[in-house]
Amino acid sequence: MKTTAMSEKDVKQKVSYKGMRFLALVLTILMLFSVTACAPNGEKPPAPSESKKSDVKNDQPDETKKKTPDVDQDDVLKKILLAAPGAKLDGVKYDDISASCRAALWGFADKTSRLALGDDADKNALYSPISLYYPLAMLEAGSAGTTREGLRDLLCLSDQDISAELRKLYSLMTKEDKDSIEQIANSAWLSNNYKDDLRQEWLDQLSNDYYASAFAVDFTDTVTSEQMNTWVKKATRDKIDPKFEPDYFDPLVMFVLINTLYYKASWRTSFDEKLNTEDTFHTPTGDVKVTFMNGGSSDAMHVEGDRWRAAQLNLTSGFVRFVLPDSGVTPEMLLEDESFLQDLRNSTWQPCELAITVPKFTYRSSINLLEALEPISVITLLQTDPDFSGLLKEESDADPYVSKIDQQSFIAFEEGGIEAAAMTLVEVSDECAMMPIEIKLDRPFIYVIEDDAGAPLFVGIVRNPQTSRSLE
Numbered sequence: 001m002k003t004t005a006m007s008e009k010d011v012k013q014k015v016s017y018k019g020m021r022f023l024a025l026v027l028t029i030l031m032l033f034s035v036t037a038c039a040p041n042g043e044k045p046p047a048p049s050e051s052k053k054s055d056v057k058n059d060q061p062d063e064t065k066k067k068t069p070d071v072d073q074d075d076v077l078k079k080i081l082l083a084a085p086g087a088k089l090d091g092v093k094y095d096d097i098s099a100s101c102r103a104a105l106w107g108f109a110d111k112t113s114r115l116a117l118g119d120d121a122d123k124n125a126l127y128s129p130i131s132l133y134y135p136l137a138m139l140e141a142g143s144a145g146t147t148r149e150g151l152r153d154l155l156c157l158s159d160q161d162i163s164a165e166l167r168k169l170y171s172l173m174t175k176e177d178k179d180s181i182e183q184i185a186n187s188a189w190l191s192n193n194y195k196d197d198l199r200q201e202w203l204d205q206l207s208n209d210y211y212a213s214a215f216a217v218d219f220t221d222t223v224t225s226e227q228m229n230t231w232v233k234k235a236t237r238d239k240i241d242p243k244f245e246p247d248y249f250d251p252l253v254m255f256v257l258i259n260t261l262y263y264k265a266s267w268r269t270s271f272d273e274k275l276n277t278e279d280t281f282h283t284p285t286g287d288v289k290v291t292f293m294n295g296g297s298s299d300a301m302h303v304e305g306d307r308w309r310a311a312q313l314n315l316t317s318g319f320v321r322f323v324l325p326d327s328g329v330t331p332e333m334l335l336e337d338e339s340f341l342q343d344l345r346n347s348t349w350q351p352c353e354l355a356i357t358v359p360k361f362t363y364r365s366s367i368n369l370l371e372a373l374e375p376i377s378v379i380t381l382l383q384t385d386p387d388f389s390g391l392l393k394e395e396s397d398a399d400p401y402v403s404k405i406d407q408q409s410f411i412a413f414e415e416g417g418i419e420a421a422a423m424t425l426v427e428v429s430d431e432c433a434m435m436p437i438e439i440k441l442d443r444p445f446i447y448v449i450e451d452d453a454g455a456p457l458f459v460g461i462v463r464n465p466q467t468s469r470s471l472e
Helices: 008-013 025-035 075-079 099-117 129-141 145-154 162-172 200-209 222-235 331-335 340-345 378-383
Strands: 081-083 174-176 180-191 212-217 253-266 277-283 286-305 308-314 319-325 350-359 361-368 401-414 417-429 445-450 456-462
Touching (some): 075 222
Antiparallel strands (some): 081 212
């Protein structure tokens, strides 16, 4: 369908979605990260149409094809490179991704998004389900027993060969042309103290199925932190600088898995900056004045559900769905429905002419995902005697557990388009059973002294350490 830019008069006349100013930003951004490379019904997104050039920073380079989809390594990283990623699959089409794979990805998004996004009324939230999915799938490939069963349940898998599916998806998520960029990348950073404990078969799978570069490093060295920071910054086009330092990592860290995602796309029909207005956004804690972008599209889609309505705008790569809860309903309330995102995606969307008002914004987010996902027993699954024997050599004495899962992200909505990035880190350390237990004796306590013979020598109570009584 032909796409046309709208004049100021046209914008004022369009009233299809007059209430769109109170936008559920959380859901909007979630759609962006989850929809990319997964078009509905396995169809390829429509080809780009004529639109104004995006004013999102950083020029978009001409189309470039790479046989190896990984981030280019500088000379320093090449010296510690243990394994380069395999060659990207050629000729993969959107309908090569199975319906069961997409169902698993969206089921995972439904299961984790509400918890990851939180409910802090004073903060915007941003979460990338796919950026977490890849490193967890890499862990699943090295797990066994009930841990593997638990990870497959978390990843919403039944009998799918998820590594083969994600290998194809990776190819579709590695593209670059003059109108859009999508770049996913994986890396594995192996401690010099533990690299010989890891199965070569698992490392080969990371390289071949997940296109992960593998590096041998000393996590106590500031050089390693700098190298990891540089890799992430390069993979996200400088949108994320994790600022790792040696003390960030566990003293017994075995390896770290990192996934990065960079996305940049123009609106099919750009917003005209001349039509921007200053108006009121109704936050949960009070009204604020913000800059709104005003525009419209003749090839938009819309749908209405129970307690919400939504509109879809096309981008040069994928699309974004805006979900506006009814008055008195919050985004968090909608996400409590465990199938909300899947139901939204599978709704019967209708074409429409759309007038829309959306705030212009940029922000960053940081999430401790181990802590955020605790209500669905992720900590128990990955820290309480987990079985990662599939990634260890038989002779290894290591006892791996997941000590950290962190995600950082960035988003910018501007007149010309959207730019976004995410980085997810999964840290695996040794000796789960030896994790320190902290006790601070800062209130009255009992102490008992026993000798080697088993005699109860003393029993005491300390009620005030500053009080002493002289011996008479």
